[in-house]
Structures are given as C-alpha cells and as structure tokens.
Amino acid sequence: MPKESGSSNHYFTAYPKSKPDYGIIRTYLRGRPFKFMTASGVFSRKRVDLGTRLLIESMLLPEKGSVLDVGCGYGAVGIAAAAFNPSLRVVMIDVNERAVWLAKQNIKINSIDNAEVRRSHLYESVNDLTFNCILSNPPVSAGMKTVKAIITEAKKYMTNKAYFQMVVRSKIGRKRLQILLQENFATAEVFARKSGYRVFIAEKQ
Numbered sequence: 001m002p003k004e005s006g007s008s009n010h011y012f013t014a015y016p017k018s019k020p021d022y023g024i025i026r027t028y029l030r031g032r033p034f035k036f037m038t039a040s041g042v043f044s045r046k047r048v049d050l051g052t053r054l055l056i057e058s059m060l061l062p063e064k065g066s067v068l069d070v071g072c073g074y075g076a077v078g079i080a081a082a083a084f085n086p087s088l089r090v091v092m093i094d095v096n097e098r099a100v101w102l103a104k105q106n107i108k109i110n111s112i113d114n115a116e117v118r119r120s121h122l123y124e125s126v127n128d129l130t131f132n133c134i135l136s137n138p139p140v141s142a143g144m145k146t147v148k149a150i151i152t153e154a155k156k157y158m159t160n161k162a163y164f165q166m167v168v169r170s171k172i173g174r175k176r177l178q179i180l181l182q183e184n185f186a187t188a189e190v191f192a193r194k195s196g197y198r199v200f201i202a203e204k205q
C-alpha cells in the first residue's frame with residue numbers, strides 16, 4: 001500500500017482514524033430492497049449516492065462469469081450486481097479498511113453468497129484475475145491520478161469483450177475522462193445520464 005498524505009478522515013483514506021459512527025441505509029435498487037450498514041469515514045454514509053444509484057440502475061451485467069467493483073465503499077454496487085445475477089462471481093475491492101469491513105458485513109446482511117471483498121490499492125489484490133465486467137464509481141476526490149490508473153489499468157484485468165462501466169459527475173473532468181476511455185478501449189460512450197451524472201461504458205476488444 002502506498003504511503004498517504006494529508007488528512008486521514010477522507011473517505012478514500014486507507015485507515016480512517018475517526019471513531020466509527022454507524023448508520024443503516026434501507027433502500028430499493030431496481031425494485032429490490034437492500035439494507036446497508038455504513039459509518040463515518042466512508043463515502044456517502046447517509047444515503048446511496050445519486051451516481052452510485054445511476055450506475056446500479058443502468059449497469060449491464062454479464063449472464064455468467066465474474067464482475068469486479070473497484071472502489072466498492074460499503075458495497076452497494078457489487079452487492080447489487082451479485083443480487084441481480086446470483087450466477088456471477090463478484091469481487092469488490094477498496095483501499096479503505098473500514099469500507100472493506102462494512103462491505104463484508106453488508107454481504108452477510110443482504111444474504112449474498114456470490115461476492116467477496118478484498119482490501120486493495122487499485123487492482124493489486126486481484127492481479128491474478130480477469131473479469132467479464134468492471135464497475136466503478138471512482139474516487140474523484142482522491143485525485144485524477146487514481147481515477148486515471150483505474151481506467152488505464154482496467155484492461156489488464158478484463159477478458160476480451162468485457163465491459164468497463166464507470167459513473168462520473170458530469171462537471172468533473174468529464175471530457176478528460178471520455179478521451180482517456182476512448183484512448184484505452186475499442187469503444188467508449190455515455191449510456192446513461194441523470195441528475196448531473198453520466199455512466200460511461202467501454203468495451204475491450
């Protein structure tokens with residue numbers, strides 16, 4: 001894991017130092033009820049973020065194979081993917097140890113048996129695996145360097161014809177990210193937009 005600089009209370013910190021203040025989110029995603037345990041020190045602890053929701057509502061899931069949720073936070077995206085297609089194997093990764101712990105609890109709370117969580121800086125803990133689909137609501141606040149690495153390194157962990165799907169807030173570096181996606185994938189386009197967020201889909205050929 002790389003050394004961190006700055007505050008240790010950002011949602012993207014590896015080891016949040018604040019005392020965890022726990023909460024529960026109850027919500028419906030694609031018409032199905034979910035319950036998520038959250039805590040201070042993780043992303044969007046009070047409600048499922050609008051970008052996260054848009055990614056979940058619009059994501060294309062393979063019929064079989066494996067899915068990776070990069071920067072899973074407390075686990076909404078990966079857990080929803082696992083719930084909507086129980087024949088998939090879902091791996092969820094995050095650098096934040098509190099997020100990893102919460103995602104593990106949320107797998108149990110939602111009775112999911114086809115998902116697992118690994119603590120990881122970028123793709124380092126899945127470097128022996130390839131996936132049919134990679135999903136991400138990336139840590140834009142952590143800086144463009146991290147977001148860029150999530151995009152440019154994704155291909156190494158994807159099978160041919162796999163889809164990379166990423167949600168971003170329209171006003172944050174959208175043009176730059178679209179260009180980056182186009183440079184790195186055979187096809188890259190916006191396939192959902194709502195409430196100031198866009199979901200990009202890019203295919204590896």
Ligand SMILES: C[S@@+](CC[C@H](N)C(=O)[O-])C[C@H]1O[C@@H](n2cnc3c(N)ncnc32)[C@H](O)[C@@H]1O
Pocket residue numbers: 011012013043044049052070071072073074075076077093094095096099120121122123136137138139140142146
């Ligand atoms: C915008 S949040 C999204 C969380 C969750 N997917 C959601 O939508 O609620 C981005 C996540 O990326 C994680 N993250 C930041 N830097 C990372 C890195 N270098 N490697 C892996 N995950 C990272 C953060 O800890 C955070 O949980």
